[in-house]
Amino acid sequence: ETGVTQTPRHLVMGMTNKKSLKCEQHLGHNAMYWYKQSAKKPLELMFVYSLEERVENNSVPSRFSPECPNSSHLFLHLHTLQPEDSALYLCASSQAPYGLEQFFGPGTRLTVL
Amino acid sequence: RKEVEQDPGPFNVPEGATVAFNCTYSNSASQSFFWYRQDCRKEPKLLMSVYSSGNEDGRFTAQLNRASQYISLLIRDSKLSDSATYLCVVNIGEGQNFVFGPGTRLSVLP
Numbered sequence: 001e002t003g004v005t006q007t008p009r010h011l012v013m014g015m016t017n018k019k020s021l022k023c024e025q026h027l028g029h030n031a032m033y034w035y036k037q038s039a040k041k042p043l044e045l046m047f048v049y050s051l052e053e054r055v056e057n058n059s060v061p062s063r064f065s066p067e068c069p070n071s072s073h074l075f076l077h078l079h080t081l082q083p084e085d086s087a088l089y090l091c092a093s094s095q096a097p098y099g100l101e102q103f104f105g106p107g108t109r110l111t112v113l
Numbered sequence: 114r115k116e117v118e119q120d121p122g123p124f125n126v127p128e129g130a131t132v133a134f135n136c137t138y139s140n141s142a143s144q145s146f147f148w149y150r151q152d153c154r155k156e157p158k159l160l161m162s163v164y165s166s167g168n169e170d171g172r173f174t175a176q177l178n179r180a181s182q183y184i185s186l187l188i189r190d191s192k193l194s195d196s197a198t199y200l201c202v203v204n205i206g207e208g209q210n211f212v213f214g215p216g217t218r219l220s221v222l223p
Contacts, residue, residue, distance in 0.1 A: 031209050033209070033211075035213075041215070042117075042213045042214060042215045042216065043157070043200075043213040045210075045211065045212075048209045048210075050209040055209065055210075088154075090156055090157075094209070096209055097209070099144050099145045099204040099209070099211075100145070101147055101159045101162055102159075102202075102211060103159070104156040104157050104158070105156060106155070106156050107155075107156050109154075
């Protein structure tokens with residue numbers, strides 16, 4: 001595996017379900033990110049893990065919960081989502097702390113019914 | 114004022130045309146700058162970093178004007194395969210705070 005991988009690629013879930021998105025990077029980076037991309041909106045940064053420190057966007061609802069067990073893996077745990085949470089969820093990685101370019105995974109397209 | 118703004122687009126140009134995109138950013142502490150392209154229903158991919166002295170990669174030229182807080186991307190001899198959305202990305206100088214612009218859609222027509 002190379003680059004940044006994400007699973008699943010597509011997910012359909014009900015509002016009462018609990019699911020998790022997984023991201024893995026094979027680039028030796030030490031910072032990982034979750035972004036949300038809704039139709040016709042810019043990418044919104046949700047969470048950052050950098051040098052083992054979590055930086056959180058305060059506007060992210062608590063129904064989204066990140067987990068970063070090590071520098072190569074990142075999870076996004078989902079529970080009691082709303083239909084407006086349907087979007088493309090993108091994971092990215094980069095080398096901290098230098099602000100170098102990010103590399104993105106293919107994304108998980110989430111639909112909440 | 115939004116942190117990163119881009120030409121609203123879309124840009125529809127014929128093959129072979131030269132097209133320029135503009136991007137402005139509001140935070141003067143911004144440290145690094147990038148152009149990404151995103152194809153429909155795909156992830157963003159790095160096109161080029163933008164350096165203070167300006168840089169060129171084949172048909173693509175990026176410029177940075179720190180005084181005016183302005184970044185540009187010039188595409189010469191455009192190809193059909195250049196059709197995509199172009200995203201301006203700014204790192205706001207605190208390590209890992211990347212802010213994306215809304216993107217400018219380009220369609221290159223035969």
